[in-house]
Amino acid sequence: MAADKNSKKANLLEHHSIKHILDESVAEIVKSKGYPEDLRMSNIRLLIGAIIIIIALFAQFYIKKFPDNRNFLLGCIGLYIVFNGMLQLTIYLKEKNAILFTYPPNGSFNTTGLVVTSKLPRFSDMYTLIIGSADPQSIASKPPVEFTKTVTRWFTKEGVLVEGLFWNDVEALVNEYAKETKKTK
Structure with missing residues (x-):
């Protein structure tokens, strides 16, 4: 019963409810990966x-x-x-559609943080998450990464977010952005 209290539940008929829960979870996941939030x-x-x-x-x-x-x-x-x-x-x-701005992780050699953007068009079940550099003109910035997936992957019929599945997808996207690009001679 305690798991029911902590679970995130959305009204599946309301577009904003679904997007709000997903965006909140994305912010939690990115911050848990060591990216401090930039509140400027x-x-x-x-x-x-x-x-x-x-x-x-x-x-x-x-x-x-x-x-x-x-x-x-x-x-x-x-x-x-x-x-x-x-x-x-x-x-x-x-x-724009940013849900989170961050500083670079502590101890990182990267000088730019992240900007996390999401889209969930009205009357659509396709959620797009984009992770890019907070300063795209910086020499340390990397190309943005993104995924577009159906929200039905992450919610039960009752509207409860299956956090483990969503966490894995978002964490994989953050790791994909964070991986070092190899320079060729």
Whole structure:
């Protein structure tokens, strides 16, 4: 009965539930392989979001009433639009479908971490997992590796994730990316 409490269960009829459980498990697996999580992008998003909230609070609780605070409100609306645009641009250009950014493992000679990306198109059972370099322009970066497999491999009919099977597939992909490429003369 204790195994049932710890098992991850998804609603098989809900696309986001399946993807959420798989993405959470991928993050656990990658971190367990010695890749510390890089939270800088999350912190930048939180900072921009906090600035947006502060701007909205200033606009809401400004001392003067409406006709007198018209210019102040226009300034707040302009700043709100600018910072919200920055937030959306950051998400669109930098994060894309990324579920995890990492630093290189401790003791590694590699200077770049990983970016782990996943896709599960709506009305599809094909889950794509891509592992690539967090800095593709770096001399230490390697070509990304990926797999596309059906989610029916990893879930029971009741919607419980068979973690051992999923763990093996993700671990094999991480190992494939991490293996050293042999240089030829």
